[in-house]
Amino acid sequence: MNVINGKKIAQNLQASIKLKVDTLDRKPGLAVILVGDDDASEVYIRNKEDACKEVGFYLEIINRFDNISQEELLFEIERLNHDDKIDGILVQLPLPKHLDVNLVIETISPKKDVDGFHSENIGKLMQNKPFLHPCTPKGVMLMLESIEIDLVGKNCVVVGASNIVGRPMACELLNAKATVTICNSKTKNLSCKLIQADIVVVAVGIPKMIQSDWIKPGAIVIDVGINRLDNGCLVGDVDFESVRKVAGWIAPVPGGVGPMTIATLLKNTLTAYEARI
Ligand code: GUN
Incomplete structure (x- = not known):
């Protein structure tokens, strides 16, 4: 039996991303939206924060209370869709029950959908012409x-x-x-x-x-x-x-x-x- 060391493979991939980022004029930018204070989500976000720092990305963490309205959340996503510093938008799941997760995902620009969950990106994957993969x-x-x-x-x-x-x-x-x-x-x-x-x-x-x-x-x-x-x-x-x-x-x-x-x-x-x- 051999163990597949995901940590090591991920470190190698991150090192190659860092090398590339070091040559760029502008840092790639990621926005992460966290709604509420789910413990597991906070741990995932901390890991993402560390990884972004390591490769030299610009990171915006947007923390909103769990009573945010659907309208406010969609407005925030639209703002990020038009923000030139931001290349990728991720809304941490799960979301509180009053929010429509499908509508949230579909509001993210498919060009910035770094989770690969938007129907356009899933459709491209289905057609074996992927752009951003889950x-x-x-x-x-x-x-x-x-x-x-x-x-x-x-x-x-x-x-x-x-x-x-x-x-x-x-x-x-x-x-x-x-x-x-x-x-x-x-x-x-x-x-x-x-x-x-x-x-x-x-x-x-x-x-x-x-x-x-x-x-x-x-x-x-x-x-x-x-x-x-x-x-x-x-x-x-x-x-x-x-x-x-x-x-x-x-x-x-x-x-x-x-x-x-x-x-x-x-x-x-x-x-x-x-x-x-
Ligand atoms: N929650 C658990 N896994 C994921 C993931 O891959 N993306 C997002 N946005 N939320 C998650």
Whole structure:
């Protein structure tokens, strides 16, 4: 079993972004909007802040109370759409329930949509003509690239069908000419699907759900889950200790996909910058 060190791959990617930024006249600019004071979101934003500092991006963090109106939030996004210092806009999810998340995402200019969630960017990904990719799935693709796996014709099973991870993940793998099965919480006989998979990507949010007897010996297992247990431990959706004995490659939690998501966000911001100049 080999561990895919997402932290290391992300550091290398960030170092190459920094080299590029050092040659630019203007710093690429990222705006992050946080509504309310969700603990997990605050941690994610702190990580993004550190990464932006490291590569030399201009960063604006916009913190709003959780009673902000839909109108005020859309107004803020429109302001950023027209702000020349800003190349990328990210609205941290989840949002409070009174806000329409789809309307918020669709209000972000597709040219500055560094999350890759706008329907225009998702449509381009579906057509295999991507511009800005959803960060986590693209981060997983970069991890697979780093271990030099030929994805053509490989059996891939994606567990989880969210708009943020599962669906775009399946699309990325399909674009790489893999054979893709998308499973969800209602899938019957999930273990029968998983045991045939050369590559498994799991994003369901259920701690240690994937056990070793569901995994084909030698398979590549990428765990996107981040679950905080009652004892404070951070674990993924894969039972790492048992699955590591069967898998050929495994991405751990923490230190796997998480840092890759942030590195891809920086890469998207640079791509958006380059498209604007
Ligand atoms: N919350 C959890 N993951 C994400 C993400 O990738 N983007 C945004 N905007 N919010 C998130």
